[in-house]
Structures are given as C-alpha cells and as structure tokens.
Amino acid sequence: MVNKGIVTLLLAGSFFSVAHADLVNQTSDFKLPVHLENKHIKTHLASDIIVVKTCADLQAMNTDLDADYIQTKDINCSEFSGFTPIGTQHMPFTGSFTGQDHHIAHLGIYYTEGEAGLFGYTQDAQINNVRLKDVTVIGGNYSTGALVGSLNRSLVFFSEVSGQVSSTAANVGGMVGQAHDSALLYVSARGLVIGETNVGGLAGHAADSGIYDSYSANTVDGLHNVAGLVGLLTNHSEVMDTFSIGPVNGLVHAGGLIGKNQMSSVEASFWDKKTSNQENSDGGLGYTTKRMQNPLTYSGWDDQIWYFVEGNYPVLLWQFESN
Numbered sequence: 001m002v003n004k005g006i007v008t009l010l011l012a013g014s015f016f017s018v019a020h021a022d023l024v025n026q027t028s029d030f031k032l033p034v035h036l037e038n039k040h041i042k043t044h045l046a047s048d049i050i051v052v053k054t055c056a057d058l059q060a061m062n063t064d065l066d067a068d069y070i071q072t073k074d075i076n077c078s079e080f081s082g083f084t085p086i087g088t089q090h091m092p093f094t095g096s097f098t099g100q101d102h103h104i105a106h107l108g109i110y111y112t113e114g115e116a117g118l119f120g121y122t123q124d125a126q127i128n129n130v131r132l133k134d135v136t137v138i139g140g141n142y143s144t145g146a147l148v149g150s151l152n153r154s155l156v157f158f159s160e161v162s163g164q165v166s167s168t169a170a171n172v173g174g175m176v177g178q179a180h181d182s183a184l185l186y187v188s189a190r191g192l193v194i195g196e197t198n199v200g201g202l203a204g205h206a207a208d209s210g211i212y213d214s215y216s217a218n219t220v221d222g223l224h225n226v227a228g229l230v231g232l233l234t235n236h237s238e239v240m241d242t243f244s245i246g247p248v249n250g251l252v253h254a255g256g257l258i259g260k261n262q263m264s265s266v267e268a269s270f271w272d273k274k275t276s277n278q279e280n281s282d283g284g285l286g287y288t289t290k291r292m293q294n295p296l297t298y299s300g301w302d303d304q305i306w307y308f309v310e311g312n313y314p315v316l317l318w319q320f321e322s323n
Contacts, residue, residue, distance in 0.1 A: 052097075055080040058104070058118070061093070062086055071099040071130075078106035085111055085120030085149060092123035092152070099130035099159070101322055107132065112140025115149025115177065116167065125154040132161040139167035143177030143204065146189065150178045151209075157185040158318055166194040171204035173231070174218040179209040186305065186316055190217035190246070197224045200231035200259065201244050207235040213305050213316070216244040226250025227259035227281065228271050237264040239283065241301050245272040245292065245313060255281035268300050 050069045052058055055077035061069060065087055077083065087093030097119075107118065115121045116139030118132065127147065135146050143150045144167035147159065161175050171178040172195030175187060189202050198205040201216030205225075216229050225231040228244025244257050253260040256271030256278035266283030273279055273286040280286070291297050295308035307320040 055083070055104075055107070058086070059083060061095075061097075064095075065091060066094045068095055069097045071097070071102045071104070074103045074105070076105050077108070081108070083107060083109050085109060085114065085116055085118065087119055087121045087123075087125075088114045089121045089150070092121045092125075093119050094122070094124050096126040096128075097130065098128050101129050101131055101158075103131045103133045104135070105133040107135040107137075109135075109137045111138075112142075115142045116140070116144040117147055117149040117177065119148045119151075121150045121152070122148055122154045123152045125151075127154070127156045128158050130156075130159040130161075132159075132163065135161065135163035137163070137165045139165075139169060139172070139177070141169050142167075143171035144169065144195070145173045145175055145177035145204070146191075148176045151176045151180070151182045153181045155183050155185075156187060157183075158187070160188045160319065162189070162191050164192045164194075166192075168196055170195075170197040171231075172196075172199045172222070173204035174201045174216055174220075176203045177205070179203050179206045179211075181208045183210045183212070184214055185210075185212045186318060187214045188216065188316060188319070191219070193218050193220045193222075195222045195226075195231075197222065198231040198259070199223075199226045199250070201228045201246055201248075202242075203230045205232040205234070206230050206237045206239075206264075208237060210238045211240075211242060212238075213241045213302070215242055215314070215316075216246060217313075218244075218246045219248075220246060221249045222254075223250060224252045225259035226253070227255040227257055228276050228278070229257045229269070229284075231259040232262075233258050233260070233264040233266070233283065234262040235264070239264070239266045239269055241267075241298075241305075242269040242284075243271060243292070243314070245275050248276045248278050253282065254278060255283075256286050257281040257284035268298075270297065
C-alpha cells in the first residue's frame with residue numbers, strides 16, 4: 001500500500017552523479033510505498049564497489065547479485081550476443097547499480113525463459129542514473145521491460161530508456177514490465193512497446209507502487225489494458241506529476257495515460273489527446289497538444305524537478321542539464 005505521507009530521504013552524496021547533487025538536495029521529499037519506508041538508500045560508495053566498463057562486465061553481474069555496481073564509461077553492446085537478464089525470480093538482483101549517466105547502447109535481449117530486461121528480476125534493489133539507448137528487448141512468457149522485467153520492493157530513479165520492447169506475455173512496459181511494492185521517480189521512456197495484456201509506455205502493471213515526476217513518449221500497441229504510461233494500475237498504487245504523449249493502440253481498456261485503474265490514485269497527470277489518438281483514460285486529464293505544451297498546465301509541478309518552455313513538452317531538469 002502506498003504511503004500518502006511524505007517520507008524524507010536524503011539521496012545526495014557521492015553515490016550519485018555530481019551533476020545531480022543540487023537537484024537531489026532540493027527534492028529530497030519522496031512518497032514511497034510503505035514497505036520501502038525503512039529501506040536504506042545508499043549515499044556513499046561501498047568499499048567493495050564493483051566497476052562496470054563493458055557489456056561483458058554487465059553480464060558478469062549475474063555472478064554476484066547482491067553487490068554494489070557503478071558504471072564508469074559509456075558501453076556499446078552492439079557486438080555482444082546472447083545477453084541474459086540480470087537476476088531471476090529464484091535468484092533476484094538484490095544489490096545496487098548506478099550508471100552515472102553513462103549510456104548503455106544497442107543492447108539486444110531475446111529471452112523467453114524468465115523475466116526479460118537489462119535486469120530480469122529485482123528484490124530490494126536500487127537502480128539509478130541509468131541511460132539505456134536504442135535497446136531491443138524481446139520477451140516471451142514473463143514480464144518484460146527495457147530496464148527491468150519485474151521490479152519488486154525496489155527503487156528506480158534518474159533513469160531513461162529508448163528503444164523497442166515486445167512480448168506475447170502479460171506485463172510489458174517501456175521501462176518496467178511489472179512493479180510491485182516499488183517506486184519509479186524522475187524517469188522517462190521513449191520508443192516502441194508491443195504486447196498483449198497490461199501494456200504501458202512506462203510500466204505494464206504497477207501494484208502497490210508509486211510513479212512520480214516521470215513521463216513516456218512511447219508508441220504503445222496491445223490488446224487489453226493498454227496505455228501511454230501504465231497499462232494496469234492496482235492495489236493502492238499512486239501516480240503523480242506524470243504525462244504521456246505517444247500513440248496508443250488497444251482494443252479493451254485503452255487509455256491515453258492509464259488503461260485500467262483498480263483502487264489507485266492518479267494526481268496532476270496528463271496525456272495528449274491528439275498525439276495519443278485517445279480521448280479517454282482511467283485516470284488523469286487529457287488535453288490538446290497546445291495545452292500540453294503550455295507551462296501553465298503544470299502550474300502545480302516543481303520547477304526544481306522540471307524544465308518548462310512554451311511550445312514544448314516538459315522535460316526532467318536532470319535530462320536538460322545532462323544534454
């Protein structure tokens with residue numbers, strides 16, 4: 001169940017990219033699922049931190065699933081074949097990974113034996129400052145997402161993904177296939193997401209989870225519970241200060257922002273009715289492109305988190321500064 005109060009977490013420190021230190025200090029109040037209230041947030045580097053410099057190093061993370069990792073340079077995985085997602089349901093990733101805003105580009109994953117994504121299955125994990133670029137993830141029988149297939153009692157923040165995600169199973173998302181007792185903060189996804197049931201531009205299915213200050217520009221295609229941001233939102237989840245703008249195509253419970261909402265809240269969140277081709281959503285407000293590109297639409301949003309320019313959609317401030 002999502003905690004409606006403010007859980008103050010000081011996230012600033014050397015574990016994060018220096019470029020984000022001021023932003024983190026200014027935005028250290030987060031609402032998190034109740035199960036994560038007492039979760040330790042790493043604010044310093046562990047003495048036994050493991051450095052990741054290559055795609056082979058990423059793959060080797062499967063040999064030590066509870067370690068702390070830090071990426072120190074851009075990684076091109078175009079020549080790496082047969083990548084296996086990090087962590088499974090029976091042996092989940094329980095450590096931490098910070099990408100330091102370095103890219104992981106051209107990662108290709110074809111995996112049908114379990115949850116598919118850079119991380120297959122996480123439990124009590126922390127993932128931050130990751131930038132996946134032009135990735136392709138194809139799943140089969142389990143939850144599928146570009147960054148994480150199944151996110152459990154875990155945190156993802158200051159991260160972005162671009163590329164293509166597809167699966168014939170339920171729970172397919174641009175960033176996360178399924179989130180349970182977890183939180184996504186300051187994240188975005190763009191590209192193409194194709195699935196059948198519970199298909200979302202950012203997350204396929206979010207249960208007991210929170211999604212804050214995030215957006216999706218993905219094209220989303222599916223059959224049931226299909227939406228620009230979250231396909232299926234359940235179990236007292238919370239969505240706040242988000243938007244989606246990508247085209248959405250679905251047959252049953254298709255929405256510009258939320259496909260199907262069960263006992264969850266959606267606040268100060270919007271979708272573009274024209275670009276999404278959707279007039280409806282099970283949560284949020286739909287506006288014209290002109291209004292979506294008017295900073296006044298987001299008058300209640302924090303300008304220490306978002307960057308606004310008349311005639312453009314908002315972007316996360318950390319992305320504007322990084323680019």
